[in-house]
Amino acid sequence: MKNVYENEKRLLHGGDYNPDQWLDYPEILKDDLDLMKLANVNTMTLGIFAWSALEPSEGNYNFEWLDNIIDDIYNQGGRVILATPSGARPAWLSQTYPEVLRTNERREKMLHGARHNHCFSSPVYREKTQALNYKLAQRYKDHPAIIMWHISNEYGGECHCDLCQENFRIWLKDKYKTIDNVNKAWWGPFWSHTYSDWSQIESPSSIGENAVHGLNLDWKRFVTDQTINFYRNEIKPMRELSPNIPITTNFMADTDDLIPFQSLNYEKFSKEVDILSWDCYPAWHNDWERTQDLASKVGFINDLYRSIKQKPFLIMECTPSCVNWHNVNKAKRPGMHMLSSMQLLAHGSDSILYFQWRKSRGSSEKFHGAVVDHDNSKDNRVFKEVSKVGEALDKIKEIKGSMKESKVAIIYDWENDWALKDAQGFSKESKRYPQTLQEHYKYFWNKNISVDVITSSQDLSKYSLVIAPMMYLITEDTMDKFRNYVKNGGVLVGSYLSGLVNEADLTYIGGWPEVLQEIYGIDVAETDTLYPKDRNSIKFKEESFEVKDYCTIISKKEAEVLGTYEGDFYKDSPSITRNKLELGISYFIGARTNDDFIEKFYDGIVEELKINDLEDFISPEGVSIQIRENDNAKYYFIMNFTEENKNIEITNSYFDLVSEEIISGLNTLEPYGIYVLKQNK
């Protein structure tokens, strides 16, 4: 039996709707319904921060306003994603039960305020959220409008209160059994940091323990597990009462670079949600990169969030214009909203949902872009562009559920990122693990080659090429897996700063791990860390390429040397190698390069593997082509991420679902222009 979301045939278009802010403005609530129709939206996410409205005082619930709005939306054909409101608690709750508030890492008790400021351990907070969730589940489980539960909002952060300390110790006991095992794993005797009793263990703090990397790493693992544990408590009523309504919670990305969210291991969390959804806020039209460079980063992160569940995901939040929390909040130029929406779909989203439907009138998010502006007008530019996107989504709704087929995978591991960032050594500023993956990814994005961004615990066997740079923390299992992958015919790319520590952040001793030596046919003698202005270069395929930041000094064993250093005391020694291992091949990139090398390097591999098979299309740089497919058809999303007209040559004839025209031969795609071409199978 399909669940209620699967029964929905439309791509979701709509977003966060907070009528609880407007209950005093009945005319606005009425306008909303009319405007929803004009905007071609079909799905509203309700109740995200409505706790105060739903339970104005302890135990006194008020659902009537919500009943009415859900009915109104449903009555005009809309659907509802219903949220649990645990992301922000009412003032009465903080006042009555101050223990629900967080303690920060300096052991300061936080005051009531802002949001996401609740302890994940607090029994009373768990009790109160679950009680409300029961009410919600009971009341709305059978409402035909409801297609999904949206649990809380953007989970994140951590609490260091006594209860969390105690839970951390329980978590550790469960993992390590004895305190001696903890001391061994965390290299206890260093600086005399040996624990003689569990009660001595406390979470990392800038005014206490902060030098024990094993502790830091386990604390981060605990924070993910404790967050999930809280989430499980939240969803219990939903699972019990509404097994047919799928559950999600909205994930995030971090920083201007759109790297994966750092505070939680989403690989673990993603197993807990029925469908992954996330909030995507790229800084389009910024002044430090080209549109196409940013688009490549958008591709990377979406491919990760699609790949870790290997299924289509939802964009739970995006903005039709600007946000309010970047340093500079610039509006999307005309056409960008269509283009950027299509890109999200192209990489696997089955929705375009906004934060938010209508701009708030007050408080800190009142200038965040929304479908309906303060002018309350359907003639607003942004409103009209949203409406156009709604039209287009309707035309291409058949893509719902379709997937992407990738022969290339890039490995991203949360724990590796945590450990490497925390590592004392090398260069503080130039670790850049996720950014390095983005640079490798960009090559393939530029060539319109589909990539899965997966973790090392996922299946590798279906990929022709697996790219795993900077695997600082790598388990023995992962090394074995890599070896098997290569032996069975896979092509693996590794790099500098790999193979240093195990899952406890303890270094491998006795030299570079033997399995890696076998895989790559080399040994690593030293890692040279360079100052920001230092440069070296490598000779590769008759050309010279600049390198920076890190240079691995390599002892060649079975490998073939493809590139050598041109300077410094390791001049003429190997920098790029290739190793045949049974049926497969492994490449090792010893130094951090620029894009020019990456292009040259992968050009050879791609040609050899013949994984560039978009034969029907000749397109210039800046135009991205991404494919989704299902049993019946392939869908080619062709997107111009430049501010210029671009010529696309198309060998066969294709039907453009959006313009509803046949496209063939030489075509000019306008700036930010798109096609969604369908090819029946």
Added chain:
Amino acid sequence: MKNVYENEKRLLHGGDYNPDQWLDYPEILKDDLDLMKLANVNTMTLGIFAWSALEPSEGNYNFEWLDNIIDDIYNQGGRVILATPSGARPAWLSQTYPEVLRTNERREKMLHGARHNHCFSSPVYREKTQALNYKLAQRYKDHPAIIMWHISNEYGGECHCDLCQENFRIWLKDKYKTIDNVNKAWWGPFWSHTYSDWSQIESPSSIGENAVHGLNLDWKRFVTDQTINFYRNEIKPMRELSPNIPITTNFMADTDDLIPFQSLNYEKFSKEVDILSWDCYPAWHNDWERTQDLASKVGFINDLYRSIKQKPFLIMECTPSCVNWHNVNKAKRPGMHMLSSMQLLAHGSDSILYFQWRKSRGSSEKFHGAVVDHDNSKDNRVFKEVSKVGEALDKIKEIKGSMKESKVAIIYDWENDWALKDAQGFSKESKRYPQTLQEHYKYFWNKNISVDVITSSQDLSKYSLVIAPMMYLITEDTMDKFRNYVKNGGVLVGSYLSGLVNEADLTYIGGWPEVLQEIYGIDVAETDTLYPKDRNSIKFKEESFEVKDYCTIISKKEAEVLGTYEGDFYKDSPSITRNKLELGISYFIGARTNDDFIEKFYDGIVEELKINDLEDFISPEGVSIQIRENDNAKYYFIMNFTEENKNIEITNSYFDLVSEEIISGLNTLEPYGIYVLKQNK
């Protein structure tokens, strides 16, 4: 009956004198009296930080030293401004009554130390300061030396202790009556921030509530009111016992840019003082701007502090050489002290008072410039320049009480500044409201056109031109006032980022306020926020002008389009407009420009309004001419703010009060040179 200050015919020259630091050095105290005569000073401000000397232990007062010094000063013709010492409490007070110390916004109790570290609510602090003030008032109210009370010192800062929280709640109850009104005004339901009880409200905190702009704004209002409330408690003895001695407290400016002090609404506070005084510390001779550019900022802030009370003010503190708290503390070059003193007078000051008379021997201000240096010498360069200023002040003392006549007003609103700075959205770094006003002001300063810098609650009817850019927060009353002003023949200039929110920081809904649409004859469709490196340009009067940061996308209604954008998706749309409304005209500047546009723009208006009427003078850039006048005469301050000789052409003959010569025809003003020319009426 005139008060004792009005009876003083001299311009005040002198400053802060802290003999309580030197009671162990009788020879220094004697030297002081001799040096005062040589320095041509006439007024000493006494007792600012003398609490420990006046009340060495609780209830034990010691006024003898002060009696003697006041007598000594008086006996040689001097006058005294007597301070209340509440700016820094004795150690015994903090020790006996720790509740007098502040709690910071992180809810940390501050320790005794530094200064200005006292709670404005503390009953015991109020009691103790008032008790001492009674003693002072009783003892000195009839002393003929005393011409003014100087209450405390540079009021500022805030306290978040439980008492202040309670007072804040009382203030809110008084304003809003019901908690429901608070929730409405602060947009409570956003992030579930609804209060169900007054006791839940706490002041903003970085570890608590910080996202509710209405709360932030009301907290700032409360801080001003609570400071004034404390001040009223302080002055009670003075008002009771010495009604004929006027009262002031010294105001400040903020940052290197000399923008209006941000922590208190001086418009409100200024109503509480009999005469406004302030502490003026420009960073002359810095390495980031020309002398004349800084001089224009000095003009701006002094014109504000003159205009908000519409009367002459006092410079309560300035330095004859350098300060000690800038990043770089460079001494005034020869001539600069005379020039900069004359500028302060030219803009409305009736005093040049220094911090301080004599450099301290120890502690943190010992290298702050002073009249008497550690060398204790009358041959010191700074001492001689002070003495020369004293001579000049004596020659021009007839200007005392004279005012400036301005046909141009620029609007500065503290609450608008607070709200705009706090706004989440647009660009964090480029709000620059006060700096933008300075840029408009500079045009008029360069053209020697007198400007009043007023708040929007002041009378507009006397101005030919009112400039009100970036009125982000604007009340309906202010909009009506602007409309009336224009309808009655006024010329109004407005700009981008105007008309967004009301006094609760709630946005106007239903589009740009209709009153503004009527005034400017336009509607605002969007505000485009640009990245720092982004540039657009506008075509205006056949020329192209660069714009940056903000571009308003304008729908023309009745207005005439004067300028259009030259780029981006709103190319060719209106950027500069002009609207006739009954008898008046309104201009709208849609984008942030550079000085070149501002010059071109105002040139036209000034010519039309014929407000540039200095017909007798032809002077080059960098020479400032400011006029004060009274019933008998006009006084032309001509000041060369450049490092070069400048030629001034003067059509008529004028008497220079300083050189005591007739000045006429072509004259060369040396670097930093000045004239004070008198023209009888």
Added chain:
Amino acid sequence: MKNVYENEKRLLHGGDYNPDQWLDYPEILKDDLDLMKLANVNTMTLGIFAWSALEPSEGNYNFEWLDNIIDDIYNQGGRVILATPSGARPAWLSQTYPEVLRTNERREKMLHGARHNHCFSSPVYREKTQALNYKLAQRYKDHPAIIMWHISNEYGGECHCDLCQENFRIWLKDKYKTIDNVNKAWWGPFWSHTYSDWSQIESPSSIGENAVHGLNLDWKRFVTDQTINFYRNEIKPMRELSPNIPITTNFMADTDDLIPFQSLNYEKFSKEVDILSWDCYPAWHNDWERTQDLASKVGFINDLYRSIKQKPFLIMECTPSCVNWHNVNKAKRPGMHMLSSMQLLAHGSDSILYFQWRKSRGSSEKFHGAVVDHDNSKDNRVFKEVSKVGEALDKIKEIKGSMKESKVAIIYDWENDWALKDAQGFSKESKRYPQTLQEHYKYFWNKNISVDVITSSQDLSKYSLVIAPMMYLITEDTMDKFRNYVKNGGVLVGSYLSGLVNEADLTYIGGWPEVLQEIYGIDVAETDTLYPKDRNSIKFKEESFEVKDYCTIISKKEAEVLGTYEGDFYKDSPSITRNKLELGISYFIGARTNDDFIEKFYDGIVEELKINDLEDFISPEGVSIQIRENDNAKYYFIMNFTEENKNIEITNSYFDLVSEEIISGLNTLEPYGIYVLKQNK
């Protein structure tokens, strides 16, 4: 009778060894012994952070593992420096006695963690450390392996707990006797900061008192004295039980510039240790300075640590490759370890000891360079370079105990540095007292002229030239001493920012101190502080030299004017002066210059004093020659601090102890190459 260290004839080679981290890895402990032989090391420092291993629970000691390791080392010819482990306490200690942990300046109680986080006042901490030290002293005092005690580790930091506050008050009472004396010394009446009772005094705090410079300065003095007091408590068992084993503790340097450690007055502390040892970590091969420029700074700091005790010192820690706590941790290039080791010896070290012998497997220092890497291999490049250094040390071991003879002294005073850094005034960023000394020092280093870096309390009579710039804080005693030095024929160089305050940080009043006027034959009228981009210049010996930051405006008295300003309002006034005073000469440098002036300036003095007497050697820039000598011979360390071959011309024949060849005539020293030439007396 010589002590056990003096009986050791070898230069110490080895370093920190932490077998307590490896007790679970018996094969590693075995490898260590074998590798020590191969590495040519002879001395291991044991037990630095071994408290948890030595006393796993309160009162239960375990020395067996340590016994065995000491025996093993001794049995293969090694020696041991035995540490007391107070630098990091076990978790059980913090848990049982939380009072041992520090309170920071914000009065926050620190949590257990990191290291060096213990209160120097805590009676229980003193009791526990002393108890363990008794055990160590009793057990090992007669072990023939032990040659030295290494007390704690890198003492530093401060505690603001109630006990420390009380001790601070006792310290103040002892110094000042009456609270009135404190008020006088600290300029109490400023800002009403008068104390009426000792109990009101608290240590400086960013949330309390921070504006009283006298308090700040006395607090820093107290911190040094309290640290020494703690150290004396620690060494009591050693002095009692093992009078023949000398005692040291490892000192440090600060920042990338290698300036003297700022938190403690090492001049005082050095009197408490039998031999000074320190931890030297220059950032070789960085990207902001030439190798030779950094080498000059390394020379400066080592010459200071040699000169304050006027005897050879030990390098207790250095790295054979990189550290892990710089921003960028770059490995030493081949040859650099030999070169940099030889430089340390050349400036007076009798050891090359490493942190650490073997890289940790876990926790925060696992990537700090060490002799044995994670590869556990004798073929590691770093291991081999260490082994080569060990060989060389053995060849030159006869230098042990030899000293340097300097005719030039540069004065560095810790208290002057503290006071100047704390001074409010001048320019915050450009104080740069230690850096200025480094610039003067560099001239002599470049010319291969030996320099002692001493404090002003040391004997000056043996120097031909004493350089004392920026003596902001100078006592009357020091001024008298300087005067006597000059009168008796010395040559003294002083500069801007001198003679401003006495030992209480109170300014001299009545002008620049008369003794200084007499010494320099000038008076100081003003100190002009410039903005970073401001430049002036001086004319000196027919040439023009740029000056910046500070310009003293000088009134010439008896002095001869050597240089005059070329710009600003003091154009043509004296900037560089020379004064004959009885048998000696004093120079005054009025402004901050660049290296070009310093070179020109000292060239004349050096020629006049004939203190450049390396007649046998002609060497280019970048090659450093340093001499150590004893009764029998002189040892010339010739070191190429460039990345190029350098020609050295040597008039006579010398035996190179390292290559064991005769060196004479024209020789080419390879990049980073060294000679250690012996000349018998």
